[in-house]
């Protein structure tokens with residue numbers, strides 16, 4: 436296997452808050468992503484998954500403290516300065532498909548004008564070659580050419596998503612990060628958006644999808660990382676995770692069981708506050724399998740951070 | 751409980767998003783309204799919640815024809831309905847604590863004396879413990895804020911609940927928890943439900959029956 440496109444090693448992000456509070460949003464997260472592969476990072480809102488995406492792109496606010504290392508293309512990103520990230524990484528090495536495309540597009544400019552600017556900036560194409568390059572950029576994200584002269588507010592949610600995706604693809608970045616790409620879309624549109632994203636992985640890109648939508652994750656991902664309270668608690672092959680043998684971490688199992696097509700029963704309680712995490716396993720107060728051993732923090736070993744993991748194969 | 755007859759509504763009379771829509775929710779019934787984005791289902795939810803005046807048609811609530819909408823809706827009818835929206839951050843006044851957010855409908859209807867009792871009942875029901883009630887919307891997660899919005903919708907003990915994409919932003923566990931809160935309330939009070947959404951699997955599991963609102967056309971349900 437070739438070297439991974441993206442290597443995240445022991446990434447931690449803390450925020451210093453007023454009153455001396457510290458919020459540990461991401462803790463000791465490690466994973467790799469290969470070309471042609473899609474990794475879905477799933478978890479509930481506030482579990483740290485969006486902070487993680489911002490950290491990879493160098494888009495954290497000033498009160499963030501970052502530890503660890505992120506490598507792509509022989510370059511370490513966490514230590515890189517903003518200038519390098521803006522000129523050489525964002526858009527060129529890593530394309531971001533944002534959470535709310537409408538908010539990411541400039542409201543007062545047509546899709547064509549925004550695409551043209553990005554094409555000029557990232558590919559250097561200008562003059563007579565520009566119209567064709569813009570048309571090609573739109574086509575790559577299946578954005579209809581007869582909608583290019585529309586303004587963002589004249590687009591449906593699905594088309595706004597495609598416009599944002601087209602922008603993210605212009606620089607032909609080998610790595611794409613999609614942050615909650617399906618929020619607010621109806622199910623048919625979710626399926627279509629997810630299938631279109633999947634195509635970019637099949638074209639050889641690495642695709643990191645951050646989502647709380649488990650059905651979308653099941654549809655798109657090769658691998659799935661489940662985050663809870665800032666940590667990855669299970670990292671598994673998506674097929675086995677969503678199908679058979681199923682999840683092994685009690686939190687992951689609870690999350691899947693909560694789906695309306697499964698038991699539709701919630702996990703009791705709520706996730707812990709990130710400024711007051713327990714010493715041991717952060718899931719212990721909600722976990723039916725917790726024991727005294729869980730007062731010691733379980734490390735992620737062989738894709739699992741739990742002292743009493745489920746053994747679905749022998750259940 | 752709720753009857754919409756030949757309702758046409760929108761934001762521009764020339765291009766209504768809803769045309770000639772009929773919808774009935776019987777007493778105690780849970781009806782799911784399914785439709786793609788942009789089909790007007792949120793407009794329909796706003797009409798049913800008396801928050802948007804239709805251009806044509808009739809709305810009956812608890813057997814009474816609705817004479818006015820928004821601030822023109824009679825208080826007795828307005829308080830019959832509780833509403834939860836998709837985006838808790840847009841629905842919640844950022845200056846209020848969660849406690850005041852939940853209590854606000856009581857205060858607005860001159861029932862401030864009930865605030866303490868009602869909060870003591872509702873906070874554990876929606877799972878808001880500890881100091882969460884003293885925090886502002888920006889100090890809690892989307893899921894926690896939506897729990898507060900559900901408590902707010904229940905605070906006046908409505909006979910009809912309207913949930914417009916209540917769980918679209920939420921993870922599976924919080925979704926199941928909040929649907930559970932709504933269903934416990936309905937089981938205890940016999941309240942009816944109109945759940946608007948785009949997730950067929952969810953609405954099929956949640957509601958007695960599910961009806962479809964097609965894009966730009968009318969629904970007969």
Ligand code: SF4
Nearest residue numbers: 716719722729741742
């Ligand atoms: S380590 Fe213990 S408390 Fe944590 S998930 Fe595993 S069994 Fe539950």
